[in-house]
Amino acid sequence: MELDTNTEEQSVEFLPMPDSQGNFGEYGGQVIPPELKAVMDDINEAYLEISQTEAFQNELADLFKHYVGRPSPIFFAKRLTENIGGAKIYLKREDLNHTGAHKINHCLGEALLAKHMGKTKVLAETGAGQHGVALATACALVGIDCEIHMGEIDIEKEKPNVIKMKILGCKLVPVSRGTRTLKDAVDSAFEEYLKNPKDFFYAIGSVVGPHPFPMMVRDFQSIIGTEARQQFLESQGKLPDMITACVGGGSNAIGLFTAFLGDEEVKIMGVEPSGLGLETDKHAATLTLGTPGAIHGFKCYNLQDDEGNPLPVYSIASGLDYPGVGPQHCYLKDIGRVEYTSATDAECLDAFMTLSRTEGIIPALESAHAVAFAMRQAKEMSPEQSILVNLSGRGDKDMDFVIEKLGLE
Structure with a gap:
């Protein structure tokens, strides 16, 4: 289907999914x-x-x-890139939207x-x-x-x-x-x-x-990727080598990913919360460790016990602690178009503080998972390559918690 969400009368083409039964x-x-x-x-x-x-x-x-203030800008995180080394890191600034998130x-x-x-x-x-x-x-x-x-x-x-x-x-x-x-x-x-x-x-x-x-x-979130794809092409003359976003239920990620699904040269990475470690029960890495089953009226990968009941899940980011995940993410994982990885609480907090102190941008803890992955991944790529991160929200809501967690008072 098509949903026109652009004042310049541009339409968004969606891949033929889901089918008529959803x-x-x-x-x-x-x-x-x-x-x-x-x-x-x-x-x-x-x-x-x-x-x-x-x-x-x-x-x-x-x-x-x-x-809302759309389009949200794309920002080259120059000091973060210099601090990390390797690929250039860009941020799609959904944190600048009215209400502070996607x-x-x-x-x-x-x-x-x-x-x-x-x-x-x-x-x-x-x-x-x-x-x-x-x-x-x-x-x-x-x-x-x-x-x-x-x-x-x-x-x-x-x-x-x-x-x-x-x-x-x-x-x-x-x-x-x-x-x-x-x-x-x-x-x-x-x-x-x-x-x-x-x-x-x-x-x-x-x-x-x-x-x-x-x-x-x-459909409503796809405007993120539609804008980002056009903005990156206009500013860089090419598409990013990699795009990434955090994944809980998966709305900000699918919002970015949709416009790039047909661009085979763009690697797409979703980042789940591995919490205190994938070897513990304190995580919410649904696509990484879950199995197919039903939850909340639909079928998806989910973290469940032997009887199909949802397991307790955990993440330092409240918006990511969900035992299921969007069905399109499950499909994209199975066909290999999107790869899903994870970031720990410690990596998330490090990314939260690093982005704040190198770029003056305080990210939501959810978004910091994607920033953490980009920081980790950039070191493995060349300076000619680029990573586009969906900075899905700002960290105003998390500051009291982070201050207490890190003992910054």
Whole structure:
């Protein structure tokens, strides 16, 4: 399909996935009860119809330009590159978007869709709080009620975003069950949604969940890669040798990757959180160590026990501690188009501090995983080569936690 999100009337061509049933190869689909399938099919039909109208596309393009501040720039991290050696490191500055991350891209699309569908309330989960803040922002903008479910552990870690959500007028629901993190917040929000799917809209925060959400969020986020590809060609006269992004659910990564999937000369790398080490149980390296199974209404690689139940997962970055991953990432892994690696908490914190002190850019802990990989990888490449990192968010939300973690007070 095509979704025009550019004020210069340029369209985005997507590869022919998913199929009509929402499958990316053997992943995705709708692993849900029949009564919920009808609701998802209604959302899919509304999305395919509404998103192609001139009124919707013009409104979204106008908001991207005048409200979000798109296009976000590409920045050559000169001092970081000199500090590391090897390949040139470039940053796609999604951290400069209004609300401080890539999440606003799909949140505006989902809030507009909910408004056009006549819904009365938008529900969602959040981990690091960036999706929650972006959705609360979008709902305030379009004038629709917003309710965000967030694990108690994440609420404690991400106080700045919690305060922002409350100021923006959303109802924040603390989740005390299970691990009290992102997976449980998803469960809680979805249960509330099922109470009244006719009037409520569930705005999933990543490229996960039952069809059409992996497709829909991918489409809204694809503007990242569309801009980046054009910007890099214009400034460098060629494409980057490698692109990379962090992967939890995978929305910022698929947003960057989509425009480059047909460019065989561009190596694509997704970076998962290996936490305290892949040999421990304190990680969330789903694509690295997971196995295919069903979670939250779709099929994907996930970290699960022998009975197919999701395992507890961990990451220093609240937005990455999810036991599943977007189905398109699973498909891209299987066909070998994208390679998935990981970065530890220690590497993440080192990248967080290094980027801050060499470039004056404080990254989100999620994004710092991708920066850590780029720092590691650049040393293995020549100075004539380049790595483009999707800097998916800024680290305002993480500063209190990092200060305490590193004893910087």
